[in-house]
Amino acid sequence: xxxxxxxxxxxxxxxxxxxxxxxxxxxxxxxxxxxxxxxxxxxxxxxxxxxxxxxxxxxxxxxxxxxxxxxxxxxxxxxxxxxxxxxxxxxxxxxxxxxxxxxxxxxxxxxxxxxxxxxxxxxxxxxxxxxxxxxxxxxxxxxxxxxxxxxxxxxxxxxxxxxxxxxxxxxxxxxxxxxxxxxxxxxxxxxxxxxxxxxxxxxxxxxxxxxxxxxxxxxxxxxxxxxxxxxxxxxxxxxxxxxxxxxxxxxxxxxxxxxxxxxxxxxxxxxxxxxxxxxxxxxxxxxxxxxxxxxxxxxxxxxxxxxxxxxxxxxxxxxxxxxxxxxxxxxxxxxxxxxxxxxx
Ligand SMILES: [Zn+2]
Numbered sequence: 001x002x003x004x005x006x007x008x009x010x011x012x013x014x015x016x017x018x019x020x021x022x023x024x025x026x027x028x029x030x031x032x033x034x035x036x037x038x039x040x041x042x043x044x045x046x047x048x049x050x051x052x053x054x055x056x057x058x059x060x061x062x063x064x065x066x067x068x069x070x071x072x073x074x075x076x077x078x079x080x081x082x083x084x085x086x087x088x089x090x091x092x093x094x095x096x097x098x099x100x101x102x103x104x105x106x107x108x109x110x111x112x113x114x115x116x117x118x119x120x121x122x123x124x125x126x127x128x129x130x131x132x133x134x135x136x137x138x139x140x141x142x143x144x145x146x147x148x149x150x151x152x153x154x155x156x157x158x159x160x161x162x163x164x165x166x167x168x169x170x171x172x173x174x175x176x177x178x179x180x181x182x183x184x185x186x187x188x189x190x191x192x193x194x195x196x197x198x199x200x201x202x203x204x205x206x207x208x209x210x211x212x213x214x215x216x217x218x219x220x221x222x223x224x225x226x227x228x229x230x231x232x233x234x235x236x237x238x239x240x241x242x243x244x245x246x247x248x249x250x251x252x253x254x255x256x257x258x259x260x261x262x263x264x265x266x267x268x269x270x271x272x273x274x275x276x277x278x279x280x281x282x283x284x285x286x287x288x289x290x291x292x293x294x295x296x297x298x299x300x301x302x303x304x305x306x307x308x309x310x311x312x313x314x315x316x317x318x319x320x321x322x323x324x325x326x327x328x329x330x331x332x333x334x335x336x337x338x339x340x341x342x343x344x
Contacts, residue, residue: 003122004322005058009049012326017319018058022124025073029126032085035343036141037120037319038064039329040149040178041267046115047326055116063089063113064148065120066141067342076129084135086144086301087120087127089113090152090291094130105156105291112291120145121322123342130294133301146311146337147304150178151186152292155300157262158186158241161287166191168238171228171254173197173247175207175215176335179264181312183241184212186300189308192239195231197224206335210312225253232256246272258283264290312336 001022006014025031043061046053066086069079079085091111092104099107113119135144158164170187174180175198187194188211196207197216204215216227228237236256242248245266252261252274261284278284292300303309314334317325319342329338 001123002319003060004062004319005060005118005121006047007058009047009053012047012323012330014047015061015323015326016058017322020122023126025071025126027074028076028128029073030069030076030079030129030132031071031073032065032067032087032125032127033070034065034067034120034123034125035341036066036145037062037122037340037342038142038145038148039325039338039340040064040114041265041329042112042115042149043119044326044330060118060120060122061114062119062121062340063115064145065113065125066135066144066148070124079129079132084137084139084141085132086135086141086148087113087125088131088133088152088294088297089119089149090293090297091117091131092294094128102293102295104293105289121319121340123319133297136305139305142316142339142341143311143313144301144304146178146313146339147182147301147309148297149291150182150337151300151304151309151311152297153264153290154179154182154186156292156296157264157287157289158183158239159190160293160296161289162239162260162262164190164192164239168192169195169232170239170241171195171197171237171251172212172241173244173251174267175200175203175212176332177243177267178311178337179243180241181207181210181336182309184210185309187211187241189303195228195237197228203335206312210310223250225250228254244268245270248272248274249278252278252282252284255282255284258285260285260287262287262289264288314338316341
């Protein structure tokens, strides 16, 4: 089978289009012929590597993928050859105390497709069926793959952990990016009023086109926490979604008393200073999470396949062109999800 893998960490040129042995399903596994994979910023981080990351090389990147089942291992019931599926990258063991409590994303033996184990930039992949969501006939594999990681992550953060309520004001820091665009749509679906702070007018316009109510251009307004305060009748917002990291000080200042700051990542940098006085004096709650539970995944993918949530699609490359796809994401040229077309 064909796959994209790398033998050493580095720039996009380390990605190789390779011939690998065809996998054979073991007990409790299904073999999926992937039609589409979607990129996440995590793919770039894994390719580049970081101190302490100890991957078995060569490594196949990619967390998101969708396709059809072409073989079923022993002991698998309820899944058949020809079933159309999308993969859930959050790999819980299914047996530890967290998994049994329905908190798969806190699993004691947690893995992430494309990060800790080989991923979806490949023609064929083996997965246990608990990782699959069944797609309706004719539902676009690219849209399904594009939704999988970012929508479950945003849903878990905003709804399951963040307890977002109708009428609340949510400020999303960053107008583009998969999790941010998913967050805009999920917040609107939950009945919230959505403010978005961004630096490019084109990306802000696109944020508005998918439901953002109020746009704050930080190229014109450096201290956007003041805008957030003024735009909410001098109260501050109920919730901030901040996956940038270094913007935490402004995010905390944007919150009303008793507000929640939600975070699932740090696209800028992981380390920065926070003035603790703003946290205790304003009764702020900081809620961190990563990925989602199986229940989150089922709930949010049901909304995607029924058209209530619509992933923003950027550009599609062939599997062979994965390097170009990585370069587009690296240069931040995209709005929405970049996908790879795998079907021959
Ligand atoms: Zn577990």
